[in-house]
Amino acid sequence: MSRYTLHATRLVAFAACILFAMPASAALLFSEPTQIAVTPDQEFEVAFFLDTQEDDLNAMEGTLSYPADLLELKEIRDGNSIINFWVDRPALGQNPVTFSGIIPGGYRFPKGLVLSFVFKAKKDGAGVIHIEKARALRNDGLGTEAPLTLAFSSVTVSAAPEVPAPAVTSILDTEAPESFRPELARDAAVFDGKWFLSFATQDKGTGIDRYEVQESYAWGNGSWTKASSPYVLVGQNPSFPIKIKAIDRAGNERIEVVTVIPHVRTSFENALLLGIIVLVVLILLVKQRSVWKKKKINV
DSSP states (O other): OOHHHHHHHHHHHHHHHHHHHSOTTSEEEEEEOSEEEEOTTOEEEEEEEEEOTTOOEEEEEEEEEOOTTTEEEEEEEOTTOSOOEEEEOOOTTOSSOEEEEEEEEEEOOSOEEEEEEEEEEOSSEEEEEEEEEEEEEESSSSOOEEOEEEOEEEEEEOSSOSSOOOOOOOOOOOSOOOOOOOEEEEOTTSGGGOEEEEOOOOOSSSOEEEEEEEEEETTEEOOOEEEOSSEEOSSOOTTSOEEEEEEETTSOEEEEEEOOSOOOOOHHHHHHHHHHHHHHHHHHHHHHHHHHHHHHHHO
């Protein structure tokens, strides 16, 4: 047995002792697979699941921990996550990678996917991948923190692993993100009373990559702008259509449109309309005068 395999075995045994020592009623955040053996430059996937132990939970947060000298994080997959609304969506480039989200209506089942991570091994060595600083809240209207047991996966990187990890499964995603209903609101207590949009949706394939918003004005459509919820309107006139585009990581798009109040012209728009009317009247007068001149000449 190699020293890396021996080290990984000890880690798993240590984790088992912790798990058996914890209360049976505590919800469990566990990972699959629990033992990983790969070669340098090989990619592999680790998924984290929530077992609520029949508790009713509706919010989670945590931080991904892994040996950065040994592994490179290549991809974060949240397409089938039980978390429907991300407050802090995990993203590549974060240091550390954190997440927090809400499960509307609550969740109380034995195996719900939270997140999945794809890594690439860099060099020989051993380490663990786990979620730390994790918390779960009960669906009781009070935000009561629930007991949560944490588990981890051990990873061994060597030139000749005893049982190599399976290859990473690619995701074929041709479906657009799910339909959603953006909410337009204004409250004196937030954003200085300005109009803002709230929106969120899911994508069961590769997951949501980003949102973009396009505001419309009296003179036409504005450009698409990368946005996050809540989004404060630039034009502050929601009487014109506002488009919200959800784009998944495969490039599929879903566009929703919101307009909720009748159009009320601004002072600029009133001045613009008045100018157009005056211009039209002047053109008509000039044309009429030209017609009169021609009639006089003909007489």
